[in-house]
Amino acid sequence: QVEVMESGGDLVQAGGSLRLSCTASRTTLSDYAMGWFRQYPGKQREGITCISDSDDNTYYEDSVSGRFTISRDNHKNTVYLQMSSLQPEDTAMYYCAAIAGCERWLLARHARDDLNFWGPGTQVTVVP
Secondary structure: OOOOEEEOOOEEEOOOOEEEEEEOOOOOHHHOEEEEEEEOOOOOOEEEEEEOOOOOOEEEOOOOOOOEEEEEEHHHOEEEEEEOOOOHHHOEEEEEEEEOOOOHHHHHHHHHOOOOOOOOOEEEEEEO
């Protein structure tokens, strides 16, 4: 299990931007494909984007494509989620995780598994 911690969540107005960060103290994140997930209250966690370990290939769910960008800074051992054009429907708790590979089905499988390690998450609230 790769233990990670998320940060950067905040309250913003619709149309605004945020950058979330995902770090790990005991693991080199560049060795892993990484995913970002979000969870609405009372709902199942869902995967929204991922980045591969080998060639930085990325995948985005339609709901965030064109607005969110996942990236890495290996020197800082950090994975980012740059969020722009935020909308109230983006309000959720956001999580990152090391995943088996950056593919849609692997992202979805990881989201469903409560036995995976999940960090504390970071809250994003978008107000109209």
